[in-house]
Amino acid sequence: xxxxxxxxxxxxxxxxxxxxxxxxxxxxxxxxxxxxxxxxxxxxxxxxxxxxxxxxxxxxxxxxxxxxxxxxxxxxxxxxxxxxxxxxxxxxxxxxxxxxxxxxxxxxxxxxxxxxxxxxxxxxxxxxxxxxxxxxxxxxxxxxxxxxxxxxxxxxxxxxxxxxxxxxxxxxxxxxxxxxxxxxxxxxxxxx
Numbered sequence: 001x002x003x004x005x006x007x008x009x010x011x012x013x014x015x016x017x018x019x020x021x022x023x024x025x026x027x028x029x030x031x032x033x034x035x036x037x038x039x040x041x042x043x044x045x046x047x048x049x050x051x052x053x054x055x056x057x058x059x060x061x062x063x064x065x066x067x068x069x070x071x072x073x074x075x076x077x078x079x080x081x082x083x084x085x086x087x088x089x090x091x092x093x094x095x096x097x098x099x100x101x102x103x104x105x106x107x108x109x110x111x112x113x114x115x116x117x118x119x120x121x122x123x124x125x126x127x128x129x130x131x132x133x134x135x136x137x138x139x140x141x142x143x144x145x146x147x148x149x150x151x152x153x154x155x156x157x158x159x160x161x162x163x164x165x166x167x168x169x170x171x172x173x174x175x176x177x178x179x180x181x182x183x184x185x186x187x188x189x190x191x192x
Contacts, residue, residue: 014052016042021059025108030060030115064118067105070098075126093177100173110162123154153184
């Protein structure tokens with residue numbers, strides 16, 4: 001059997017397992033999902049599941065890591081500027097477009113049965129990048145002040161993105177990026 005045929009089978013298997021897990025997470029949290037349920041929905045035997053993943057959470061972590069790395073690459077690209085407002089709209093827009101192109105995953109991860117640890121990873125990553133940028137460009141040394149501002153901005157941004165996802169992502173990403181960017185930029189100017 002050729003390697004390309006095996007690769008296609010592995011790719012298909014992982015895709016079906018991924019879709020099955022996401023489907024199950026629409027109705028229950030990851031800790032309540034069993035390998036048996038995933039395999040029944042995917043029409044794949046348990047041995048095949050275990051040849052790729054040790055447990056449902058390992059499959060979820062792979063899905064999350066792919067999305068996390070996309071978001072991290074965007075933050076790395078934009079939050080290296082000396083001016084924290086430079087490129088902010090483009091950064092937010094790119095993240096929102098990433099969410100839109102991964103809407104099946106994001107609806108689950110940011111929804112009722114999502115994994116709060118994943119959201120915390122993203123918030124922590126963005127905090128470190130933003131804190132560095134704000135400290136350098138605005139010469140703010142009060143870490144607590146930066147922490148409060150970031151908490152406010154991140155909670156508001158996540159709330160707006162979650163509302164957009166729950167509303168069916170009807171508005172274009174550009175509109176949501178404009179709202180988040182304007183509120184953040186105005187807050188930065190007033191606050192610092």
